[in-house]
Amino acid sequence: MNKRYWPLIVAPALLLGCTERQQDAAEDFEDATESAMAAEMRDFRAGMKNTMAEADEELAELEARAEAVGEEVDEEWAQAVNGLREERREFARNWEQMEAASEAEWRETRTQMSQQWNEFEAGLTQARLEAAETREEFQAEYSEEMAELDREWEALKARADSAGDEMQAEYREEMRDLEAQRKALAADWERFEDASAEEWEEMQASLSAQLSKFAKYMRAAGRDIERAFDPEGDLS
Numbered sequence: 001m002n003k004r005y006w007p008l009i010v011a012p013a014l015l016l017g018c019t020e021r022q023q024d025a026a027e028d029f030e031d032a033t034e035s036a037m038a039a040e041m042r043d044f045r046a047g048m049k050n051t052m053a054e055a056d057e058e059l060a061e062l063e064a065r066a067e068a069v070g071e072e073v074d075e076e077w078a079q080a081v082n083g084l085r086e087e088r089r090e091f092a093r094n095w096e097q098m099e100a101a102s103e104a105e106w107r108e109t110r111t112q113m114s115q116q117w118n119e120f121e122a123g124l125t126q127a128r129l130e131a132a133e134t135r136e137e138f139q140a141e142y143s144e145e146m147a148e149l150d151r152e153w154e155a156l157k158a159r160a161d162s163a164g165d166e167m168q169a170e171y172r173e174e175m176r177d178l179e180a181q182r183k184a185l186a187a188d189w190e191r192f193e194d195a196s197a198e199e200w201e202e203m204q205a206s207l208s209a210q211l212s213k214f215a216k217y218m219r220a221a222g223r224d225i226e227r228a229f230d231p232e233g234d235l236s
Contacts, residue, residue, distance in 0.1 A: 037103050044110060045099070048117070052095075055124060059084055062127055080127050087120045114223060122216035129208035135200050142207065146185070149215055153182060156222050163225070174221050181214045 063085070066078050094113060101109045125145060132138035160168065160175055188210065192203050 037106065041103070041106055048095075048113075051117075052091075055121065056088070058124060058128060059088060062124075062131055065131055077127065077130055080123065080130075084120065084123050084127060087116075087123065091116055091120060111223070115220070118216055118219050122212045125215060126208045126212035129211065130205055132204070135197075138200075138204055142189070142211065145211060145215075146189075149211070149218065152222070153178075153218060156218065156225065159222075160225055171221070171225055174224075178214070178218055178221060181210075181217070185210055185214060 059081075062081050066073050066081055091113075094116065098109045098113055129138065129141055129145070132141050157175070160171055163171075185207075188203070188207055192200060192207060195203055
């Protein structure tokens with residue numbers, strides 16, 4: 001064969017080889033992405049099932065307490081507990097739909113489920129704090145919850161501080177608002193510790209609501225910031 005024609009034969013062959021390698025690489029990447037997504041779905045579901053089991057035990061304890069008190073139970077608190085049971089049922093129905101979600105639907109469904117659970121969890125925290133019958137019990141419950149929120153807050157600040165200037169500017173006001181809420185909680189808690197025996201019962205409901213509100217907003221901000229780092233991800 002005339003060597004002048006070799007490039008006409010060899011070049012297409014090389015291009016074909018490159019195309020095949022590129023296709024193989026793309027398929028490998030797609031397989032790896034699907035595998036990572038499957039692992040993410042599995043881990044989220046497993047973690048949420050443990051969280052749901054713990055919350056179900058807590059809600060059952062609150063319902064048992066309401067039943068034990070009987071007619072003397074605070075009507076507003078009892079209604080809040082009943083509302084939590086309805087929220088939990090609705091979450092269970094949505095959970096069944098998420099279990100059947102495809103990988104393409106997964107991230108949006110996960111975000112919606114996380115938001116819904118955040119609302120339920122905040123209400124459960126408030127109901128538990130308001131259920132404390134003694135000052136000492138309330139102080140112990142509140143201090144434990146606040147310690148957990150402080151750990152989450154420090155982690156959130158570190159995550160936000162590690163962002164670039166543009167992202168920090170986007171969330172700076174939100175972080176300032178959360179910091180102001182946290183300081184207000186600390187100030188109200190100091191007043192509670194100095195409160196008289198009559199005053200603490202009046203402060204119990206407001207402190208419980210404020211802490212629940214802070215927890216809800218802080219965790220929502222955490223999801224927003226995490227999505228800014230990874231638009232395809234979400235904070236569970």
